[in-house]
Amino acid sequence: MSLEERLRVVKEFAGLTDEEVGILRNTGSLDLELADRMIENVIGATHLPLGVATNFLINGKDYLIPMALEEPSVVAAASNAARMARMRYGFRASADEPVMIGQVQVCKLRDPQAARERILEEKGRILERANEQDPVLVKAGGGARDLEVRVLSTRLGPMVVVHLLVDVRDAMGANAVNTMCEAVAPLIEELTGGKVYLRIISNLATHRMARAEASFPKEALGGEEVVEGILHAHALAEADPYRCATHNKGIMNGIIAVALALSNDTRALEAGAHAYAALEGYGPLTSWEREENGDLRGRIELPIAAGILGGAVSVHPVARVCRKILGVSSARELAEVMAAVGLAQNLAALRALVAEGIQRGHMRLHARNVAIAAGARGDQVEKVVRRMVEERCIRIDRAREILAELEGG
Numbered sequence: 001m002s003l004e005e006r007l008r009v010v011k012e013f014a015g016l017t018d019e020e021v022g023i024l025r026n027t028g029s030l031d032l033e034l035a036d037r038m039i040e041n042v043i044g045a046t047h048l049p050l051g052v053a054t055n056f057l058i059n060g061k062d063y064l065i066p067m068a069l070e071e072p073s074v075v076a077a078a079s080n081a082a083r084m085a086r087m088r089y090g091f092r093a094s095a096d097e098p099v100m101i102g103q104v105q106v107c108k109l110r111d112p113q114a115a116r117e118r119i120l121e122e123k124g125r126i127l128e129r130a131n132e133q134d135p136v137l138v139k140a141g142g143g144a145r146d147l148e149v150r151v152l153s154t155r156l157g158p159m160v161v162v163h164l165l166v167d168v169r170d171a172m173g174a175n176a177v178n179t180m181c182e183a184v185a186p187l188i189e190e191l192t193g194g195k196v197y198l199r200i201i202s203n204l205a206t207h208r209m210a211r212a213e214a215s216f217p218k219e220a221l222g223g224e225e226v227v228e229g230i231l232h233a234h235a236l237a238e239a240d241p242y243r244c245a246t247h248n249k250g251i252m253n254g255i256i257a258v259a260l261a262l263s264n265d266t267r268a269l270e271a272g273a274h275a276y277a278a279l280e281g282y283g284p285l286t287s288w289e290r291e292e293n294g295d296l297r298g299r300i301e302l303p304i305a306a307g308i309l310g311g312a313v314s315v316h317p318v319a320r321v322c323r324k325i326l327g328v329s330s331a332r333e334l335a336e337v338m339a340a341v342g343l344a345q346n347l348a349a350l351r352a353l354v355a356e357g358i359q360r361g362h363m364r365l366h367a368r369n370v371a372i373a374a375g376a377r378g379d380q381v382e383k384v385v386r387r388m389v390e391e392r393c394i395r396i397d398r399a400r401e402i403l404a405e406l407e408g409g
């Protein structure tokens with residue numbers, strides 16, 4: 001169906017009004033026809049608020065960090081943590097070379113060990129075949145670099161899994177790696193006599209780690225008791241996956257918001273982060289310790305497969321502007337920024353949790369959404385918010401009552 005036909009059918013199916021169809025058509029700076037080329041069955045484009053996190057000093061450079069998300073208080077929290085970090089030295093961050101793993105699964109082998117050796121003997125040929133697929137990447141300084149061969153025992157017998165290690169430079173790399181995996185598969189079958197099924201990137205990008213560390217003055221955090229609380233919160237995340245899931249979710253609040261602003265693959269980042277966190281039993285992606293002077297030092301380390309070109313990154317007009325605002329010149333630099341944001345987000349969440357509780361800051365911001373959902377417009381919003389916060393009752397029914405009073409009066 002054409003876009004127009006789709007809109008007509010969906011309108012009929014869901015009983016949409018002309019106004020509602022108009023809302024779908026209003027795709028802002030992402031042109032509807034461009035959206036239609038990005039994914040399938042397009043009927044519109046959705047919008048998220050785009051904020052900018054401030055105060056970030058990373059490796060001595062100042063950044064304004066675009067973040068796209070629907071959740072209140074994340075941008076404020078990141079900016080606040082970054083403000084405290086810059087009282088010391090900001091964030092020190094680093095990222096590995098952007099090497100991704102492509103997997104080729106070889107099954108039905110009579111002698112998996114012999115197959116493994118055969119593949120390693122012909123490493124040069126396999127890498128050459130892979131690199132023939134992407135002269136642009138090779139010219140940009142990337143390409144297939146090495147092979148690892150693992151023999152796994154599975155429910156359906158032994159399998160050989162070839163890891164093609166590809167330096168994807170400034171791309172996230174999935175398309176580039178998948179193309180290479182598909183191209184080397186026939187050669188691997190020929191060499192081993194086995195049957196290849198899967199040929200695809202692994203999102204557990206353990207060769208593409210990013211890390212950041214920062215120190216936060218205890219006075220800025222709210223004193224020794226807050227530092228002590230954060231250390232206890234971290235200990236709980238280490239001991240308890242129920243807490244750890246939320247600990248890591250808070251980290252990803254920041255990283256995913258940056259990824260969305262730059263139109264990166266958020267699912268790939270989430271999958272990589274949580275799989276890495278679970279490698280030795282699910283654990284926190286950050287660690288916290290008290291320095292000799294009582295200040296708090298934090299570290300984060302996780303795989304970050306993010307790109308500044310390729311995929312939707314170079315297509316989405318807002319992503320292109322966001323990249324310019326962020327001012328990163330390589331995928332590695334982007335990974336460093338994301339790691340710093342993840343650490344800042346974790347610090348802010350832990351500090352709020354152990355100091356005043358997460359709801360104080362959160363609910364004030366949330367109150368705005370509640371007021372708007374209740375129908376408040378213009379200056380009514382702030383009036384309704386103020387009343388609800390004063391009354392410590394942030395609920396839609398109360399917002400409606402206050403609104404009715406305001407309108408009545």
Ligand code: NAD
Pocket residue numbers: 134136137140142168169170171172173174175176177178201203265268307309310311312
């Ligand atoms: P891409 O293929 O659009 O761009 C990468 C290509 O750009 C390279 O292969 C290279 O030819 C070219 N290029 C030019 N200059 C470059 C430079 N300086 N550095 C690197 N490459 C340069 O995109 P991609 O990053 O290979 O793939 C990303 C897309 O794949 C995302 O949209 C993602 O959603 C999707 N995807 C993900 C998965 C997964 O994560 N499991 C699976 C399939 C597809």
